[in-house]
Amino acid sequence: MLPPAEKRFLWINKITIVSLFLLILAGGVVRSTGSGMGCPDWPKCFDKLVPPTEVSQLPAGYEEKYIAGRQAKNERFAKTLDRFGYSELAEQIRQDESILQHEEFNAAKTWTEYINRLVGAVTGFLLLLCAVFSFTFFKTKKRIFIWSIINVFAVGFQAWLGSIVVSTNLMPGIITVHMLLALVIVGISIYTYFKARALRDKDLLINHTSSGIKWLAALSLLLIIAQIAIGTGVREEIDRIASSGDAPSRSEWLDRVGSVFNIHRSLAFVSGIAVLFLFFVVRSRFARNTYQSRFTNLLLVLLVLQIISAVMLAYFDIPPFAQTAHLVLASLLFGTQYYLMLLLGKTAR
Numbered sequence: 163m164l165p166p167a168e169k170r171f172l173w174i175n176k177i178t179i180v181s182l183f184l185l186i187l188a189g190g191v192v193r194s195t196g197s198g199m200g201c202p203d204w205p206k207c208f209d210k211l212v213p214p215t216e217v218s219q220l221p222a223g224y225e226e227k228y229i230a231g232r233q234a235k236n237e238r239f240a241k242t243l244d245r246f247g248y249s250e251l252a253e254q255i256r257q258d259e260s261i262l263q264h265e266e267f268n269a270a271k272t273w274t275e276y277i278n279r280l281v282g283a284v285t286g287f288l289l290l291l292c293a294v295f296s297f298t299f300f301k302t303k304k305r306i307f308i309w310s311i312i313n314v315f316a317v318g319f320q321a322w323l324g325s326i327v328v329s330t331n332l333m334p335g336i337i338t339v340h341m342l343l344a345l346v347i348v349g350i351s352i353y354t355y356f357k358a359r360a361l362r363d364k365d366l367l368i369n370h371t372s373s374g375i376k377w378l379a380a381l382s383l384l385l386i387i388a389q390i391a392i393g394t395g396v397r398e399e400i401d402r403i404a405s406s407g408d409a410p411s412r413s414e415w416l417d418r419v420g421s422v423f424n425i426h427r428s429l430a431f432v433s434g435i436a437v438l439f440l441f442f443v444v445r446s447r448f449a450r451n452t453y454q455s456r457f458t459n460l461l462l463v464l465l466v467l468q469i470i471s472a473v474m475l476a477y478f479d480i481p482p483f484a485q486t487a488h489l490v491l492a493s494l495l496f497g498t499q500y501y502l503m504l505l506l507g508k509t510a511r
């Protein structure tokens with residue numbers, strides 16, 4: 163029997179992980195529908211807690227007000243970048259005229275971005291609860307407590323980065339950092355969940371693990387992370403091409419992306435082989451009902467779905483729903499692969 167305080171932590175931690183994936187889904191919808199600028203200010207939306215649904219509800223002269231606010235914020239951000247030695251990027255932000263352009267009001271886009279922010283706020287609150295409840299491990303497993311606290315800071319930083327994404331009018335490099343940090347936060351939550359469970363549930367650790375299988379799991383995880391980072395690069399290129407002056411049609415986007423897409427496609431092949439190999443090795447060593455087997459099955463299903471979404475992107479002119487699916491599946495692949503690596507990495511004493 164688990165002590166109630168530990169049970170409570172595990173429960174909240176599990177909900178937080180689900181909420182984090184929902185947040186990635188919401189972020190993906192925002193991106194693929196181009197709703198990122200649906201709320202021109204942050205954290206409120208058009209200066210309201212509940213955003214408007216019609217143009218007539220917009221505050222008078224809002225365009226100038228938000229552009230001036232954004233300009234001041236970007237100047238502060240550029241100064242910080244200067245201080246850390248990123249003068250080139252700082253200059254780019256100062257010179258970027260698109261940052262000052264304002265978008266016509268569109269209620270659907272505003273509400274899409276608003277729902278994304280609501281899911282974000284709930285997730286932030288859940289991470290805070292995790293940190294509070296993790297205190298129960300302060301003596302038995304301090305790491306759980308420490309990482310839960312770190313995650314609250316990470317999500318605070320992520321929220322700030324979100325505001326920069328808005329004020330720099332969705333600047334590509336910053337979006338990538340935003341995406342990778344989201345995976346770090348997911349990773350920490352999965353880690354604390356695993357550590358808390360492994361403390362009492364020794365079945366979780368029934369293992370026949372040789373060091374070979376552990377390395378294979380680690381290698382496969384690294385390949386997925388590299389694949390995600392490169393995929394985000396493909397996405398940035400596509401965003402750049404889509405918003406470029408001559409505005410090519412969707413069917414031309416991929417032809418213009420260049421070598422980063424070829425690398426992404428080739429690495430997917432290597433990554434797929436690693437997952438398949440892991441699948442067969444785990445199948446040959448673990449009973450069907452073990453966690454290790456179940457998570458390897460899940461990994462394979464996610465990989466197949468990811469390939470389907472990739473085919474849609476590559477051969478059906480990058481439909482928006484496939485963009486979102488590809489992003490969410492990539493983060494699920496990361497989460498599953500990471501949990502599997504933790505499961506394979508330890509043996510019950």
Ligand code: HEM
Binds near residue numbers: 392394469472476485
């Ligand atoms: C293990 C397999 C794969 C993973 C983990 C993965 C991951 C990713 C990620 C994270 C992105 C960025 C999404 C975003 O920021 O919205 C992306 C973009 C992309 N990937 Fe993959 N990918 C995989 C396989 C493939 C394959 C096999 C292809 C094509 C044959 C492909 C084509 C693309 C395209 C076209 C984009 C740009 C999509 C967009 O503009 O939204 N991917 N990928």
